[in-house]
Amino acid sequence: MSETDNPAVGAPAAGAPTAGALTVGGPTPGGSSAAALEENLWPATARLDRDGVLRVGGVRVDELAAEFGTPAFVLDEADFRARCAAWRRAFSDCDVYYAGKAFLCRAVARWVDEEGLNLDVCTGGELAVARSVGFPAGRLLFHGNNKSVAELRAAVAYGVGRIVVDSFAEIDRLAAVAAEAGVRQRVLVRVTPGVEAHTHSYVSTGQEDQKFGFSLAGGAAAEAVERVLAAGSLELVGLHAHIGSQIFDTAGFGLAAHRMVGLLARVRDTHDLELPELDLGGGLGIAYTSEDAPLEVADVAERLTAVVGKECAAAGLAVPRLGVEPGRAVVGPTTVTLYEVGTVKELPGLRTFVSVDGGMSDNIRTALYDARYTARLVSRAGSAAAHVVTLVGRHCESGDVVAHDVPLPDDVRPGDLVAVPASGAYHRSMASNYNHVTRPPVVAVRDGAARLIVRRETEEDLLRLDIDPADQAGAAVAP
Structure with missing residues (x-):
């Protein structure tokens, strides 16, 4: 069956999302003071003061810069919690797992728990975060294509509710x-359903030629089911699929649901077993620029549950409990990265480079995926016409670009603050110490107050892992 004739759940309606509706990209900030902020791009509480200074969570970013320094990730806690609640309401009869790989720290794990969502982890380190705050083990899902024995032992010992198996x-x-x-561990089998997600190849995970899961077309998925069923210490409770990330069209999810329900029917017919769970993963896109049109969460839930119900009815199956895994869609729009401008370099007839004090060490996505962002001056009102610039970082790489083709005022100058919205997903979690820079803090803002939830690294942190042979007992020291 081709994608043109599949029983898809449909594409998003043309045009921008309904005003005021909670979408994957974010609600439109209300009030005239926020009129100049692009729709869907900024956290829900983002506002502009009359002097042009951005407020998030009721706190001015110039005050945040003075207290916490730059670069810094500023996370709107109320917006994060509201998005968790919206997913829980939209998928009220389903399992909603927050995908911790997007961004996870102890505060976020607590918020996820308090808002009633489950948590998806994919390494022993992410599991350690969950364990450190006592996240309910039964509400954890453990992913990963190459989990170590140590990680599996830690997961089983903690009582992780579901482990997604990824290889024989x-x-x-x-x-x-x-x-x-001495336990019977519940598992899901990850299936590659052969669905093209129409996204960047690095984040497309549903097609056959990739490292995750068991091939449906090649028969590996059916064999994996048999092997799990034959293992007395494992309990097969369902199937899992994930077709990719940053997706704006639900048609791919419709095709994946069709093929996954087909496998559920084959399991029933072959093993006389109806599996009770079907996890269709995450991957819904958010708005990074004004050209992106994210889907409304409630609409996505309606379409996915409808297509699964329709497919199960056609196959004569009871409808399994559906699972979804939003990560970027929850945290992505809640956060802005705050930078300070260091230099402005105009190349006549070519372009203008505006350099900030961060870069690819706090946002690798531009270099890795050619991701597109916007940015704006947030420490004052611009007094000059907009000029298209290339916003670059401080690293020794010509590819160290934060955002291409950004309209900033002609008079942007050193010391100005600029902010990049939609920075919550994969920025801090993929951050590095390239050039021995320290990773930025994450500052949560809410109701006019700010607090650190991840502190800024220090040079002492960097050196703490760096062993000097001269400090080792008995080490030979060069003359």
């Missing part, structure tokens, strides 16, 4: 770990 080796590995622990 892992099935054997997990079965041995569970048997050793």
Whole structure:
């Protein structure tokens, strides 16, 4: 079946989302003071003061810069919680797992728990964050294409509710770990349904030629089901699929649902077993620029549940409990990155480079995916006409670009603050110490107050892991 004739759940309606509706990209900030902020791009509480200074969570960004320094990630806690609540309402009879890989820290894990969402982790480190705050083990889902024995032992010992198996080796590995622990571990089998998500190749995960899961077309998924069922220490509770990220069209999810329900029917017919769960992953896109048109959460929920119900009815199956995994769609729009301008370099007849004090160490997505962002002056009102510039970072790479073709005032100068919206997903979680820079803090703002939830790294932090041979007992020291 081709994508043109599949029973898809449909494409988004043309045009911008309905004003005031909570979308994956974010609600439109209300009030005339926010009129100059682009729709869907900024956190829900973002406002501009009369002097042109941005407020988030009721706190001015110039005050944040003075207290916490730059660069800094500024996270709107109320917006994050509202998005969690919106997903919980829209998928009220489903399992909603916040995908921690987008951004996870202890405060976020607590918010996710308090707002009633489950949590998806994919490494032992992410699991350690969940464990450190006592996140309910039964509401954890553990992903990963190459989980170590140590990670599996930690997950089983903590009582993780679901482990998504991703290879035949892992099935054997997990079965041995569970048997050793004397438990029967619940698992989902990850399936690659052969669906093209129409996104960047690096974040497209549903097609056959990629590292995740078991091929549906090649028969590996059916064999994985058989192996799990044969393992006495494992309990197969469902199937999992994830077709990619930053997706604006639900047609791919419709095709994935069609093929996954088909596999559920084959499991029933072959093994006389109706699996109770079907997880269709995450990947819904958000607005990074004004050209992006994200989908409304409630609309997505209606379409996905409808197509799964329709497919199950056609196959004579009971409708399984649906699972979804929003990460970027929850945290992405809640955060802005705050930078200070360091230099402005005009190349006559070519372009103008505006350099800031961060770059690819706090946002690798531009270099990695050619991702597009916008930015704006947020520490004062611009007094000159807009001029298209290239916003670049401080690193020793010509590809260290924060945002291409950004309209900033002609009079932008060193010391100005600029902000990049939609910075919550994958920025801090993929941050690096390239050039031995320290990673920025994450500052949560709410109701006029600000607090650190991840502190800024220091040079002492960098050196703490760097072992000087001269400090080692018995080490040879060069003359």
